[in-house]
Structures are given as structure tokens and as C-alpha cells.
Amino acid sequence: MTHARFPETFLWGGATAANQIEGAYAEGGKGLSIQDVTPQGIMCDRVAGPTADNLKLEAIDFYHRYAEDIALFAEMGFTVFRFSIAWSRIFPLGDEDVPNEEGLAFYDRVLDELERYGIEPLVTLSHYETPLHLAEKYDGWVNRDLIGFYERYARTCFERYGHRVKHWLTFNEINSVLHIPFGSGGINTPKSELSEQDLYQAIHHELVASARVTRAAHEIDPSIKVGCMVIAMPLYPLTPNPDDVVAVMDADHANLMFSDVHVRGEYPGYAKRFFRDKGISLDITAQDLEDLRHTVDFVSFSYYMSLCQSADPEALAGAGNIMGGVRNPTLRESEWGWQIDPQGLRVVLNQFWDRWQKPLFIVENGLGAKDRLIEVDGELTVEDDYRIDYLNDHLLQVAEALEDGVDVLGYTMWGPIDLVSASTAQMSKRYGFIYVDRADDGSGTLTRHRKKSFGWYADVIRSRGGSL
Ligand code: BG6
Numbered sequence: 001m002t003h004a005r006f007p008e009t010f011l012w013g014g015a016t017a018a019n020q021i022e023g024a025y026a027e028g029g030k031g032l033s034i035q036d037v038t039p040q041g042i043m044c045d046r047v048a049g050p051t052a053d054n055l056k057l058e059a060i061d062f063y064h065r066y067a068e069d070i071a072l073f074a075e076m077g078f079t080v081f082r083f084s085i086a087w088s089r090i091f092p093l094g095d096e097d098v099p100n101e102e103g104l105a106f107y108d109r110v111l112d113e114l115e116r117y118g119i120e121p122l123v124t125l126s127h128y129e130t131p132l133h134l135a136e137k138y139d140g141w142v143n144r145d146l147i148g149f150y151e152r153y154a155r156t157c158f159e160r161y162g163h164r165v166k167h168w169l170t171f172n173e174i175n176s177v178l179h180i181p182f183g184s185g186g187i188n189t190p191k192s193e194l195s196e197q198d199l200y201q202a203i204h205h206e207l208v209a210s211a212r213v214t215r216a217a218h219e220i221d222p223s224i225k226v227g228c229m230v231i232a233m234p235l236y237p238l239t240p241n242p243d244d245v246v247a248v249m250d251a252d253h254a255n256l257m258f259s260d261v262h263v264r265g266e267y268p269g270y271a272k273r274f275f276r277d278k279g280i281s282l283d284i285t286a287q288d289l290e291d292l293r294h295t296v297d298f299v300s301f302s303y304y305m306s307l308c309q310s311a312d313p314e315a316l317a318g319a320g321n322i323m324g325g326v327r328n329p330t331l332r333e334s335e336w337g338w339q340i341d342p343q344g345l346r347v348v349l350n351q352f353w354d355r356w357q358k359p360l361f362i363v364e365n366g367l368g369a370k371d372r373l374i375e376v377d378g379e380l381t382v383e384d385d386y387r388i389d390y391l392n393d394h395l396l397q398v399a400e401a402l403e404d405g406v407d408v409l410g411y412t413m414w415g416p417i418d419l420v421s422a423s424t425a426q427m428s429k430r431y432g433f434i435y436v437d438r439a440d441d442g443s444g445t446l447t448r449h450r451k452k453s454f455g456w457y458a459d460v461i462r463s464r465g466g467s468l
Pocket of ligand 1: 368424
């Protein structure tokens with residue numbers, strides 16, 4: 001075996017979200033979430049109620065098959081598993097006083113199973129899963145009341161699970177609310193009608209809520225570590241023109257403001273200037289300022305791709321990506337047009353470490369691809385060398401960042417088992433080491449099959465990166 005490239009304490013595993021794996025959308029007393037009314041994915045408009053074409057309603061049935069799935073993760077040697085608690089399983093409407101015991105009991109069972117294999121849980125409190133009632137009655141995070149509802153939910157989770165869940169994330173990809181206000185912030189007002197004033201007020205409420213529950217977690221159990229979670233997307237100037245460099249700086253500020261507040265405990269000067277320039281006047285109370293001082297223990301992020309930025313409106317036109325950048329002419333891309341840039345991961349790790357000096361956790365990274373199930377030696381499998389290459393190249397860059405002195409806690413690839421895509425709500429956009437027999441039309445047996453990458457990842461974990 002070649003030498004290990006990762007420290008012994010490094011956590012290895014995979015990441016998921018309740019709405020993309022659990023199914024059972026109306027079982028166990030669960031209320032509706034915003035996912036139950038976005039059958040085409042979180043980038044698309046909502047519909048009135050659950051519809052038969054929404055693959056998330058059944059997803060991959062993790063709700064009933066979690067034991068089998070966790071056993072497969074254990075077989076690969078996972079030491080950490082990231083999943084989210086569906087808020088509407090615990091508080092079906094979101095604004096009740098008393099939690100739903102059946103929902104709480106489900107996650108007890110999941111945690112029992114993880115414990116059996118010594119797999120550490122990493123739990124996201126809110127992963128694009130705002131209870132629908134909160135979106136419809138309160139317009140989601142635009143309303144200050146959401147802070148209290150979220151704190152009640154988070155405290156319930158910390159009190160119930162805090163003795164065995166030591167790593168928590170407050171909001172998945174919190175900076176995505178800039179682009180998908182309904183999916184990310186439960187904001188029911190259509191994006192085209194949402195004012196910047198209301199959007200940033202909603203962001204402020206989320207930032208205060210995140211800080212408040214960080215304080216609550218530390219009060220309930222000082223050994224709990226709470227992290228923020230952001231989309232990390234390194235931006236490169238499209239040309240050496242200083243205008244493009246400034247365009248990168250501005251776009252970086254828009255994104256990094258979220259983690260800057262989480263880590264520094266206050267709004268940075270560039271954010272205050274942005275509010276001034278835009279005529280945005282936020283309702284920020286003295287208590288809010290005090291709450292924000294409860295900063296995170298670590299910073300976690302998803303990393304899939306990098307983008308270019310330009311000051312030239314013509315170059316920007318047609319840049320249809322979620323984060324609004326320009327394609328990089330030097331990079332390859334996935335079948336869904338996501339540009340592949342392993343070195344960008346090292347860049348981001350260094351940028352974040354230099355900026356905050358906080359431990360970092362890579363909690364999403366992976367390749368969505370079309371897989372073909374074939375038979376090899378009597379077993380159904382997928383020869384997914386493209387996925388192995390993608391992950392291998394990215395992990396080598398993590399090893400480089402470790403050499404650079406960056407403190408990285410762990411790596412949870414997205415999604416270790418095929419699940420329903422967030423942006424397109426497809427099954428055919430597959431990420432897993434484990435194939436799930438389900439098609440975009442909803443047909444399939446839901447049987448699980450190990451792909452070639454399953455054995456590859458097991459080797460990586462066993463050798464602590466020596467096999468990369
Ligand atoms: C992240 C989300 O944006 O990317 C996940 O946190 C999502 O929920 C993942 O699944 C991959 O995106 P997609 O659209 O390919 O599922």
C-alpha cells in the first residue's frame with residue numbers, strides 16, 4: 001500500500017438530504033414541505049400540492065430502507081454520514097408548540113443504526129425543506145417569526161439527539177437564497193415580485209436564526225460543534241482586464257457575506273456599503289446584533305464547479321447558471337453542463353482557510369452522470385470510471401490543500417447512493433456509489449446495486465487516500 005495522504009482523524013463518508021432520499025412524504029405524521037410542491041426541482045415554479053409526477057414523494061424510500069443503506073455505507077468504511085432532518089417530520093406545520101414524536105423516533109432509529117457501525121452523524125437542520133405552511137402563511141424567512149419557529153425546532157433536535165450528534169449544520173447552502181428564494185428560503189412571493197429589501201431582510205433573519213441556534217447548541221451541550229454551510233464556487237476573471245477582477249471581487253462579496261457574518265459575528269463593511277448603495281434598510285435590532293456574535297465552530301461547503309466573471313454585459317448574457325457566472329473556456333463539463341475543475345477545490349480550501357482560520361468540512365462534492373447498469377460475473381453493476389476519475393482528481397486536490405496547511409475535518413461526497421436531483425428532480429442524474437433501480441418515470445424496484453466506484457471508495461478510505 002502506498003503511503004496515506006490523509007490524517008487518521010479525517011472523516012470519510014457521504015452526504016444526502018431527507019427530501020431526496022426518504023420518500024414517505026405523508027407518513028409518520030409528516031407535514032408537507034416546499035419539496036412536495038416542486039415536482040420539477042427547486043429551480044422551477046411551485047405547484048399547488050403534491051402531484052404524482054413528483055419523484056421526491058417516494059424518492060429512494062430511505063424511510064423504510066435506511067438499515068440496508070447504512071449497512072452498505074459501513075461496508076465502504078464510512079466514518080461519517082451527512083443527512084438532514086426533515087423539519088416537517090418534527091414540526092409538521094412549523095409553528096406548533098409540540099413536536100411530532102413519530103418523526104423524532106424515526107431519526108432515533110437512523111442514529112441507532114449509524115451507532116451500530118461507529119459512523120458519526122453530521123446533521124443538517126434545514127436542507128431546502130421549509131415546512132410548506134411556513135411558506136404559505138408567513139412568506140418563509142421574510143417573516144421574523146421564522147427565527148423563533150426555527151429555534152424551537154433546533155432546540156428540540158439538540159435536546160433529543162445532541163448527546164450523540166456532535167456536528168450540526170444550520171442551513172444547507174444558505175447563500176443559494178439569493179437565487180432560489182422559495183427552494184432555499186421558503187419565500188412564497190414569486191422571485192420576479194420579491195424586492196431586494198425583502199430578500200435581504202429574509203437573509204438577515206436566517207443569519208440571526210443560525211447564530212441563535214449555535215448559541216443554543218453550545219448551551220445545551222458544549223461539546224456540540226455547529227457549522228454554517230455555503231455553496232463554494234471559485235470565480236476567475238474571464239480576462240486580465242481589471243474590470244473583470246473587480247467583477248470577481250463584487251460577486252465573491254455577494255457570496256462570502258454569508259460565511260463572513262457566520263464567522264466574524266457581524267456584517268462586513270462591503271455588505272454595509274452594498275445595502276447603502278441599494279437603498280436597503282434592514283430591520284436589525286440590538287438583540288440581533290448580540291445574537292450574531294455567536295459564531296460558528298467550523299465552515300462547511302459544497303463544491304461542484306468554478307465559474308468566470310466578467311464586467312462585460314455581453315459576456316454575462318446567457319450565463320444561465322444558478323450562481324450567475326460565465327463559462328470557463330478551458331474546462332470540461334458534465335452532461336448537465338457543470339464545469340469540472342478539481343484545482344478549484346484546492347483554491348477554495350486555501351481561500352476559506354486564509355480568510356477565516358476555521359476548520360473546514362467538505363460536505364458535498366460529486367458528479368451527476370447517466371449510468372448504465374450491466375451484468376459482470378452474474379452481478380448487476382455500473383462501470384462508472386468517469387465518476388471515479390472525478391472524485392479521484394478532487395481528492396488529490398484536497399490532499400494538496402492539506403499539504404498547504406489547511407485544516408480539513410472531512411469529506412462527505414454527494415450522494416453516496418443515487419437519489420433525486422435537487423435542481424432537476426430526476427433520478428437519471430446519478431451521483432452514487434450505489435445504484436438504485438428507479439427511473440425518471442418513477443418505475444423500478446428500488447433494488448440497490450454496488451457500482452465499480454463502491455470498491456474504489458472503500459480502497460480510498462481503507463488506505464487513507466494512499467490508493468488515489
Ligand atoms: C447541492 C444541494 O446544491 O447540490 C443538493 O445541496 C444537491 O441538495 C446537489 O442535490 C447536487 O445538485 P443536483 O441538482 O445535481 O441534485
